[in-house]
Amino acid sequence: MxxxxxxxxxxxxxxxxxxxxxxxxxxxxxxxxxxxxxxxxxxxxxxxxxxxxxxxxxxxxxxxxxxxxxxxxxxxxxxxxxxxxxxxxxxxxxxxxxxxxxxxxxxxxxxxxxxxxxxxxxxxxxxxxxxxxxxxxxxxxxxxxxxxxxxxxxxxxxxxxxxxxxxxxxxxxxxxxxxxxxSLANIQVAYRFHGIAAHAANSPHLGRSALDAVTLMTTGSNFLNEHIIEKARVHYAITNAGGISPNVVQAQAEVLYLIRAPEMAQAQHIFERINKIAEGAALMTETTVNVRFDKACSxxxxxxxxxxxxxxxxxxxxxxxxxxxxxxxxxxxxxxxxxxxxxxxxxxxxxxxxxxxxxxxxxxxxxxxxxxxxxxxxxxxxxxxxxxxxxxxxxxxxxxxxxxxxxxxxxxxxxxxxxxxxxxxxxxxxxxxxxxxxxxxxxxxxxxxxxxxxxxxxxxxxxxxxxxxxxxxxxxxxxxx
Missing domain, CATH: 3.40.630.10 (Zn peptidases)
Incomplete structure (x- = not known):
């Protein structure tokens, strides 16, 4: 043979x-x-x-x-x-x-x-x-x-x-x-914020901006990067900015996060902290947030x-x-x-x-x-x-x-x-x-x-x-x- x-x-x-x-x-x-x-x-x-x-x-x-x-x-x-x-x-x-x-x-x-x-x-x-x-x-x-x-x-x-x-x-x-x-374990999850639309000049006080919530969330997660383990990574992409009209308070906006760490338990711990940042962003803007788990891998x-x-x-x-x-x-x-x-x-x-x-x-x-x-x-x-x-x-x-x-x-x-x-x-x-x-x-x-x-x-x-x-x-x- x-x-x-x-x-x-x-x-x-x-x-x-x-x-x-x-x-x-x-x-x-x-x-x-x-x-x-x-x-x-x-x-x-x-x-x-x-x-x-x-x-x-x-x-x-x-x-x-x-x-x-x-x-x-x-x-x-x-x-x-x-x-x-x-x-x-x-x-x-x-x-x-x-x-x-x-x-x-x-x-x-x-x-x-x-x-x-x-x-x-x-x-x-x-x-x-x-x-x-x-x-x-x-x-x-x-x-x-x-x-x-x-x-x-x-x-x-x-x-x-x-x-x-x-x-x-x-x-x-x-x-x-x-x-x-x-390799790095990861978790991918989307955060969709829901606010109230309004005229951005005439009546902005009536609006609750979902885009503001996304902005605050990404700012918070960027600060978090200093306080996670060295080999971990937190990436994000704004997948819905709420539209193309700046004179409208955006009622919907979404950001997709990809969280990586050497072990899945570490990625899950960071995920829990990211969830708290999302909740904080919603509180600050008086919006609500829905969390959609997209995928993960070990x-x-x-x-x-x-x-x-x-x-x-x-x-x-x-x-x-x-x-x-x-x-x-x-x-x-x-x-x-x-x-x-x-x-x-x-x-x-x-x-x-x-x-x-x-x-x-x-x-x-x-x-x-x-x-x-x-x-x-x-x-x-x-x-x-x-x-x-x-x-x-x-x-x-x-x-x-x-x-x-x-x-x-x-x-x-x-x-x-x-x-x-x-x-x-x-x-x-x-x-x-x-x-x-x-x-x-x-x-x-x-x-x-x-x-x-x-x-x-x-x-x-x-x-x-x-x-x-x-x-x-x-x-x-x-x-x-």
């Missing part, structure tokens, strides 16, 4: 054109959270064509689905995403900001690649199970709404991962390496046993090699980036490892497209961002890697990333990630002892800190407003 690394390489390369076409199709149809109908159906139909059975509307979430092949244990999941970001429309392969459609959506985090790589990996695992397997199930989880929606957290709450034994995923980056840190719980298996696959499979044409385009993109962009990218690389990781980052300061694997070292650092993979990691062992899909220095959620997301650079990184995920999953089918060690590590962590889903019952996924 061929090695699993050669097997997954052959299986994915044999369908390279099909996989890249799907990624490009999803790039062409950018849809924001919980409205990814076209993208979800594109992947679901492709999985059915490969022999998977597909459960649509999984967990009563319209754009979530679960595709399965095989039977029995173990059940190994590959996680896919396909949501885009608002306002990031951009022409592909251009080194200047040129929207395809003004103010339209764009794949500024590479989720057109993320979901397709997981699909490719699932196909490779399915092919292996058909030829060599003696039981077990591979699943592709179509996970909507990662960007600001915590789709996976809703899926966890609805029990969709209850019988899963382990899961693997990835994220596009500028390098190949491991996602080996924790901090990511690394699984060192499973990370080691994935890192071994990374090393065995190597990294993509770049053509002169790809390097030339990367140079044009680099010319649009600032020194701060570059340093931030290098810091992100360094923070996933130890001193060896810092040296790796320094060595690649002038590199356009990285062609070696970043060192792996478990650490206690915290990624200054959030991911709904966190809630899956509290249910089952999870490992995730990075794969090189864009120029070093490219910030996430920018036109530069959208531009690169439909190029051969992105395609190479995507297929590389699919191979790594497939090989990692196959090791768990082949070695029950390895899977047991991964699960034992998680059980030991949960014995100290039991999991509770941070999204209350009754809260439902909501599209971007």
């Amino acid at each position: 061929r090695s699993i690394y050669q097997f997954v390489d052959d299986a994915i390369e044999a369908k390279r054109g099909e996989f890249t076409a799907i990624a490009d199709d999803i790039w062409d149809h950018p849809e924001t959270r919980f409205e990814e109908r076209w993208s979800a159906e594109r992947l679901a139909c492709a999985l059915e064509a490969e022999g998977f059975s597909v459960e649509r509307n999984a967990g009563n979430i319209e754009t979530a689905f679960v595709a399965s092949f095989g039977s029995g244990k173990p059940v190994i999941a590959l996680l896919g995403e396909y949501d885009a970001l608002a306002g990031l429309s951009q022409c592909s392969g251009e080194a200047s900001p040129e929207p395809l459609v003004e103010d339209a959506n764009g794949h500024g985090c590479g989720h057109n690649l993320l979901g397709t790589a997981a699909f490719a990996g699932a196909v490779a695992v399915k092919n292996w199970l058909e030829q060599y397997g003696s039981g077990g199930t591979v699943r592709f989880y179509g996970c909507p709404g990662e960007e600001g929606g915590s789709g996976k957290t809703f899926m966890v709450r609805e029990g969709l991962f209850d019988d899963v034994d382990a899961a693997v995923t990835w994220h596009p980056e500028a390098y190949a390496g491991m996602f080996s840190t924790s 901090n990511y719980l690394p699984n060192r046993q499973l990370e080691s298996v994935m890192y071994e696959a990374l090393q065995a499979l190597g990294v993509p090699q770049w053509s002169e044409e790809e390097l030339a385009f990367a140079k044009k993109i680099r010319a649009t980036l600032t020194e701060n962009d570059l340093q931030n990218s290098l810091n992100n690389i360094a923070n996933t490892s130890n001193e060896e990781g810092k040296a790796f980052a320094r060595r690649h300061r002038e590199t356009l497209l990285i062609d070696e694997i970043a060192p792996y070292a478990p650490n206690d650092k915290i990624l200054p961002g959030s991911t709904d993979v966190g809630d899956v990691s509290w249910k089952v062992p999870v490992a995730q890697c990075f794969s090189p899909c864009f120029t070093v220095g490219t910030p996430l959620h920018t036109w530069q990333l959208v531009s690169q997301g439909r190029t051969s650079i992105a395609h190479k990184g995507m297929l590389h990630a699919g191979k790594v995920m497939a090989a990692t999953a196959l090791q768990l089918f082949i070695s029950p002892q390895t899977l047991e060690a991964c699960q034992s590590e998680l059980h030991a962590q949960l014995a100290e800190r039991p999991y509770q889903c941070p999204i209350p019952a009754g809260v439902t996924p909501s599209p971007l407003k």
Whole structure:
């Protein structure tokens, strides 16, 4: 029998054109959270064509689905995403900001690649199970709404991962390496103030301004920032300023808060304090306030046993090699980036490892497209961002890697990333990630002892800190407003 690394390489390369076409199709149809109908159906139909059975509307979430092949244990999941970001429309392969459609959506985090790589990996695992397997199930989880929606957290709450034994995923980056840190838990909540409209000049004393309440609330929360733990973050956006007429006392206004902290208990404590600020703002303005819990996600719980298996696959499979044409385009993109962009990218690389990781980052300061694997070292650092993979990691062992899909220095959620997301650079990184995920999953089918060690590590962590889903019952996924 061929090695699993050669097997997954052959299986994915044999369908390279099909996989890249799907990624490009999803790039062409950018849809924001919980409205990814076209993208979800594109992947679901492709999985059915490969022999998977597909459960649509999984967990009563319209754009979530679960595709399965095989039977029995173990059940190994590959996680896919396909949501885009608002306002990031951009022409592909251009080194200047040129929207395809003004103010339209764009794949500024590479989720057109993320979901397709997981699909490719699932196909490779399915092919292996058909030829060599003696039981077990591979699943592709179509996970909507990662960007600001915590789709996976809703899926966890609805029990969709209850019988899963382990899961693997990835994220596009500028390098190949491991996602080996924790992340920030978060809570997203909207505060809608209700006042009384009035003529702002003739009879302002009759009005009660909801916009004043929002202003006072944001002022109060900005003062609160000085009195919360250092790694916590409180962000907000005024989503309804009450209208465009300054001569009207605004009767309605809304502000959306995103509260982050290293642990969910810390985020919940800050949330309670933000609630008191909202109540105070309503008292000061004689308005009322309604609180709408939008979503939440837990901090990511690394699984060192499973990370080691994935890192071994990374090393065995190597990294993509770049053509002169790809390097030339990367140079044009680099010319649009600032020194701060570059340093931030290098810091992100360094923070996933130890001193060896810092040296790796320094060595690649002038590199356009990285062609070696970043060192792996478990650490206690915290990624200054959030991911709904966190809630899956509290249910089952999870490992995730990075794969090189864009120029070093490219910030996430920018036109530069959208531009690169439909190029051969992105395609190479995507297929590389699919191979790594497939090989990692196959090791768990082949070695029950390895899977047991991964699960034992998680059980030991949960014995100290039991999991509770941070999204209350009754809260439902909501599209971007």
